[in-house]
Amino acid sequence: MLTDSFKINSKGHLTLGGADTVELAKEYGTPLYVFDENDIRNNCRSFKEAFEKYYGGNAKVYYASKAFSCKEMYRLVNSENLCTDVVSGGELYTALSAGFPAENIGFHGNNKTPDELSFALDSKVGRIVVDNMTELHTLNAIAKEKGVCQKILLRIKPGIDCHTHDYIKTGQIDCKFGFALENGEAAKAVALACSLENLDLVGIHCHIGSQIFETEPFQDAANIMISLAKDISENYGKTLSEINFGGGYGIKYTSEDKPVSKDESIKILCEAVKAACEKYAFPLPTICIEPGRSVVGASSLTLYTVGSVKEIKDIRTYVSVDGGMSDNPRYALYGAEYEAVVANKANKERDFVCTIAGKCCESGDLIQEHTSIQQAEVGDILAVLATGAYNYSMASNYNRIPRPAAVMVKDGAARIIIERETYEDLIKKDV
Ligand code: LLP
Numbered sequence: 001m002l003t004d005s006f007k008i009n010s011k012g013h014l015t016l017g018g019a020d021t022v023e024l025a026k027e028y029g030t031p032l033y034v035f036d037e038n039d040i041r042n043n044c045r046s047f048k049e050a051f052e053k054y055y056g057g058n059a060k061v062y063y064a065s066k067a068f069s070c071k072e073m074y075r076l077v078n079s080e081n082l083c084t085d086v087v088s089g090g091e092l093y094t095a096l097s098a099g100f101p102a103e104n105i106g107f108h109g110n111n112k113t114p115d116e117l118s119f120a121l122d123s124k125v126g127r128i129v130v131d132n133m134t135e136l137h138t139l140n141a142i143a144k145e146k147g148v149c150q151k152i153l154l155r156i157k158p159g160i161d162c163h164t165h166d167y168i169k170t171g172q173i174d175c176k177f178g179f180a181l182e183n184g185e186a187a188k189a190v191a192l193a194c195s196l197e198n199l200d201l202v203g204i205h206c207h208i209g210s211q212i213f214e215t216e217p218f219q220d221a222a223n224i225m226i227s228l229a230k231d232i233s234e235n236y237g238k239t240l241s242e243i244n245f246g247g248g249y250g251i252k253y254t255s256e257d258k259p260v261s262k263d264e265s266i267k268i269l270c271e272a273v274k275a276a277c278e279k280y281a282f283p284l285p286t287i288c289i290e291p292g293r294s295v296v297g298a299s300s301l302t303l304y305t306v307g308s309v310k311e312i313k314d315i316r317t318y319v320s321v322d323g324g325m326s327d328n329p330r331y332a333l334y335g336a337e338y339e340a341v342v343a344n345k346a347n348k349e350r351d352f353v354c355t356i357a358g359k360c361c362e363s364g365d366l367i368q369e370h371t372s373i374q375q376a377e378v379g380d381i382l383a384v385l386a387t388g389a390y391n392y393s394m395a396s397n398y399n400r401i402p403r404p405a406a407v408m409v410k411d412g413a414a415r416i417i418i419e420r421e422t423y424e425d426l427i428k429k430d431v
Pocket residue numbers: 064066067085108168170207209210211246247248249290291292293294330389390394
């Protein structure tokens with residue numbers, strides 16, 4: 001199976017975190033997102049432990065909550081002593097509603113509105129990662145009005161091109177996020193930030209992309225960011241104490257994927273930071289990272305009920321499920337690969353090649369094409385694996401399909417963490 005969390009029980013059913021997924025589908029209905037709590041906790045711990053081992057623990061791990069944001073997720077991450085990164089007023093509101101300590105929240109975004117900035121200051125968030133010149137001015141003015149001084153980082157585009165999907169690359173100059181290094185934008189931003197009285201520049205940030213399997217881009221980032229920090233200390237007399245390297249650690253969506261372990265990724269990052277600090281004679285900063293997908297993505301799945309099997313002779317067979325791009329738009333958006341299993345026949349051969357289609361009124365509403373699963377029939381429960389990141393968070397009500405429920409499983413027992421949307425919910429805001 002894809003990861004150790006997925007197993008097959010004596011009934012031949014797929015289990016996740018010890019829970020029989022066919023039983024989960026019966027009890028909670030489909031479509032259903034299922035998460036394995038122990039695995040999420042282990043992921044949080046693996047990052048923290050690696051920093052202890054390789055950097056004496058002088059690090060902050062921010063869970064990038066855009067991957068999966070709901071109150072229970074913030075509570076869980078907080079109980080593991082992680083910080084969290086939010087990227088909108090809505091994520092900030094959810095985190096605070098779950099009791100997440102504001103000082104452990106980092107606020108991101110390339111176009112935070114004045115209202116969002118004001119909300120962040122009123123909430124006393126620990127860090128704001130500033131994206132552009134306008135934001136520097138606006139944030140300073142709002143902070144001045146409120147009589148506070150806000151700790152900030154500047155988002156830098158380090159000019160690194162990593163091998164991932166174009167839509168999720170963020171480190172290169174042609175990208176909407178942050179200040180570029182090579183055209184002098186970053187230097188101007190630093191000068192301005194240092195001159196603004198109600199902002200306290202404590203660090204710099206970069207995020208090179210997502211679902212990355214290579215380690216070199218992180219090593220390059222370490223070198224570039226420490227070199228920039230050294231320049232800032234020489235030119236502005238400011239020694240930055242935090243360098244944030246963003247997220248991006250790849251996970252296993254299919255058996256072909258070979259992600260670098262968290263231990264190894266962090267080891268390499270810490271070694272690269274230490275080497276760069278020695279090279280540029282810069283004091284070791286607090287290393288921050290913002291993993292999202294690698295915390296919540298791998299040991300999770302979505303359960304669907306098969307509603308029709310349509311064979312188009314010599315062309316393909318469509319297996320249609322009761323969800324689709326409304327709960328997982330990633331194939332439509334990125335051609336993302338997934339493995340699927342007929343949960344009630346998990347012990348059988350996966351020798352049935354088909355295209356898994358959703359129920360949305362759109363031909364591109366596919367979950368996977370030409371994929372091998374067990375022979376599927378109407379009424380089967382289909383599990384699409386590793387859907388924990390960027391599925392619920394990118395779900396929509398297209399075709400007025402209610403968003404699925406989500407359950408957290410721990411040692412075989414499940415509990416609801418997000419209720420299924422109802423038709424009533426769909427019309428709540430209609431006038
Ligand atoms: N930090 C920043 C500033 C980010 O922009 C992101 C992701 C992360 C951290 C977390 O990256 P992760 O560790 O999850 O790779 N919707 C796309 C992914 C977009 C990622 C956006 N930023 C997908 O479904 O693949």
